[in-house]
Amino acid sequence: MEINIINIGMNHETAPVELRECLASKPDTMVSALATMRDLPYIREGFFLSTCNRVEALAIADDCDEAKKSLVALMSGIGSISKENLISSLYTHEGMAAVEHIFRVASSLDSMVVGEPQILGQIKDAYAEASRQKISGVILNRLMHRAFHAAKRVRTETGISEAAVSISYAAVELAKKIFHELVEKKVLLIGAGEMAELSARHLLSQGVRSMTVANRTLERAVQLAGLFSASPVSFDEITPQLNDVDIVVTSTASQGYVITLEQVKGCLRKRRNRPLFFIDIAVPRDVQPEVNQLDNVYVYDIDDLKGIIQLNMDQRRQEAVKAERIVQEEVLKFEKWLKTLAAVPTIVSLREKAESIVQAEMKKSSSALGNLTNHQRETLEIMTRSIAEKLLSDPISFLKKKAGRPTLNSYLDVTRRLFKLDKE
Amino acid sequence: MAFLWFNLALVFELLATGGFIVYLVKQHKWVFSCSYWLLVAGFFCHTILLVCQYHSLGAVPILGFKSALSFFSWSIIFAYLIFQAKFKLRVLGSFIAPLATFVMLISSTMPWLEGPVGPQFKSILLTVHIVVAFMGNGMFAVTFLAAIMYLLLERSIKQKKFGSFYDRLPSLATLDSINYYSLVYGFILLTLGMITGSIYAQHIIGTYWQWDPKEVWSLITWISYAVLIHERLVVGWRGRKAAIISIICFCILIFSFMGVSLWLGGYHSFDSLGVRKAL
Numbered sequence: 001m002e003i004n005i006i007n008i009g010m011n012h013e014t015a016p017v018e019l020r021e022c023l024a025s026k027p028d029t030m031v032s033a034l035a036t037m038r039d040l041p042y043i044r045e046g047f048f049l050s051t052c053n054r055v056e057a058l059a060i061a062d063d064c065d066e067a068k069k070s071l072v073a074l075m076s077g078i079g080s081i082s083k084e085n086l087i088s089s090l091y092t093h094e095g096m097a098a099v100e101h102i103f104r105v106a107s108s109l110d111s112m113v114v115g116e117p118q119i120l121g122q123i124k125d126a127y128a129e130a131s132r133q134k135i136s137g138v139i140l141n142r143l144m145h146r147a148f149h150a151a152k153r154v155r156t157e158t159g160i161s162e163a164a165v166s167i168s169y170a171a172v173e174l175a176k177k178i179f180h181e182l183v184e185k186k187v188l189l190i191g192a193g194e195m196a197e198l199s200a201r202h203l204l205s206q207g208v209r210s211m212t213v214a215n216r217t218l219e220r221a222v223q224l225a226g227l228f229s230a231s232p233v234s235f236d237e238i239t240p241q242l243n244d245v246d247i248v249v250t251s252t253a254s255q256g257y258v259i260t261l262e263q264v265k266g267c268l269r270k271r272r273n274r275p276l277f278f279i280d281i282a283v284p285r286d287v288q289p290e291v292n293q294l295d296n297v298y299v300y301d302i303d304d305l306k307g308i309i310q311l312n313m314d315q316r317r318q319e320a321v322k323a324e325r326i327v328q329e330e331v332l333k334f335e336k337w338l339k340t341l342a343a344v345p346t347i348v349s350l351r352e353k354a355e356s357i358v359q360a361e362m363k364k365s366s367s368a369l370g371n372l373t374n375h376q377r378e379t380l381e382i383m384t385r386s387i388a389e390k391l392l393s394d395p396i397s398f399l400k401k402k403a404g405r406p407t408l409n410s411y412l413d414v415t416r417r418l419f420k421l422d423k424e
Numbered sequence: 425m426a427f428l429w430f431n432l433a434l435v436f437e438l439l440a441t442g443g444f445i446v447y448l449v450k451q452h453k454w455v456f457s458c459s460y461w462l463l464v465a466g467f468f469c470h471t472i473l474l475v476c477q478y479h480s481l482g483a484v485p486i487l488g489f490k491s492a493l494s495f496f497s498w499s500i501i502f503a504y505l506i507f508q509a510k511f512k513l514r515v516l517g518s519f520i521a522p523l524a525t526f527v528m529l530i531s532s533t534m535p536w537l538e539g540p541v542g543p544q545f546k547s548i549l550l551t552v553h554i555v556v557a558f559m560g561n562g563m564f565a566v567t568f569l570a571a572i573m574y575l576l577l578e579r580s581i582k583q584k585k586f587g588s589f590y591d592r593l594p595s596l597a598t599l600d601s602i603n604y605y606s607l608v609y610g611f612i613l614l615t616l617g618m619i620t621g622s623i624y625a626q627h628i629i630g631t632y633w634q635w636d637p638k639e640v641w642s643l644i645t646w647i648s649y650a651v652l653i654h655e656r657l658v659v660g661w662r663g664r665k666a667a668i669i670s671i672i673c674f675c676i677l678i679f680s681f682m683g684v685s686l687w688l689g690g691y692h693s694f695d696s697l698g699v700r701k702a703l
Contacts, residue, residue, distance in 0.1 A: 174581075176595060177577075178581065180595035180597035272660025273659075273661060273662050273663065273665075275596065275597070292582065296663045298581055298582065304584045
């Protein structure tokens, strides 16, 4: 039985935002992808992650090539993208390379903003969904838990997440380059998702005093506004708000543009040309890209923020080297564990055989032993079991130590014959 | 004496410029501090030079092209020192010092021509007219450079290309407000310069205004800056548009400062100021 770990995906580097939009646009992408994966014949365990910056499919498969083909088909189906179009933007990792990739993603080493903490939460959610759908198994469970462990180590042992936290951090840096300081600036949040909340926190920590929240459902806007003592407005009030605010953060799940060129053009005169900065962290984009061409108006979408992030790369490179080393260590540990899997069936049958002998012998002797008190019976059982366990303990640890060595198979063979584990 | 101070000022300013350029590239704070104090030293020598010249001539030393340029360079540095004190913006020096030194270098290539000056130039009104007008020019030089810096940074933000200028320049808001303040101060000084000039003319020539080319071009300059200030205050022009217009205004200013004096004649020209005659 062969174990193939396969990872197919795309990230902000391999795929443009236009393509990622297709896969990230529907809220139930993850659920349906997992459901489809479960029905695929070659895939034993599966995991599917879709965020606005990346799509990752991870599978434990019997047949590598078939599994790859079906994963690509799955993605092209979900995003309604032609396969030819999709393949050029995808990367494929197999075996330990796949493990390493997932560890790096979880540790936020592959993120647009290296060190941003959101990705780990997103992976945890995606993994929870996979468990709920019962498509994760022994290997995937172990892999994901090791990924979380690696991420935790990277965060605590390196300074990688201190330098840059997230996309909203990068956006705040940019806002400072335009406005110098954000004190007394007015901010409008459009869309009341988690992303909006995060940006709001960053902006408030920079001294922003006045904040307004607009959301499709006013209820959620009121809720979020309550958190930041902001004022909630409805979607229809966005246009008059534009006359007044300095920074607009959009993060809606809307399919079309929420802010159009005409809308912004109309407010410029009333604003007396004060600079207006749009931070569009939504995929698909919320602000019409042409708005950026207006004087004193700046639009940054999620891909543009990459540029800012690049600026801080140098400082973080040192920390990233450390983080990569941690990831390597964790990958090696996982690899070792994976290899013990080959020895596991033999060890399990060894234990089973010992247990069945213990049971049989106890049964046989029970008549000769006569009436024992419960306590005596228990002591006797513990004794026989520990004799069996102690006898097996050295051979088992020997086998575990041989895991990953080329000689493992011959030792396994000897063990099975020595203890007669296979029925002829 | 003047010769010594001129060269000392030039050497200090050249060193400061070199330092400011190194600072622009390397971004070491100590390089900035060295360059700044070198520039202050240059400014000090330059001031002594002007005082010496004033003392020996009995009039403001701008009657020859060489002296005029040297005085212009001094006023640019003076404006810089004021803005540096207010905004504490290190990168500003890397733009202003080269311009001031460049003007000083041109001045250094010209021969010393100042001879004795006529009594009509030994007037306190003329001194005020010239000093105020030149300080205005210095302010406008700052406006001009802030506009260039603004355009560089704006381009980088707009096009999302984060080159070395993005890192080194301050925020757009800061550059815009430097542009604004230097514009307002420059405009006030220019206006005062023109008023004192016409009062002086009334004293010497007997008429406030006589359509001398320099006067006409100064008026054109004044109107251009007035339009810019008006648009800024009333319509709310700012940013890129304001920056571009202030660059154009500065070009007009330079023309009326140099071009008119050299080519268009009139009683403001260096020829008629008696310099050539002194040869």
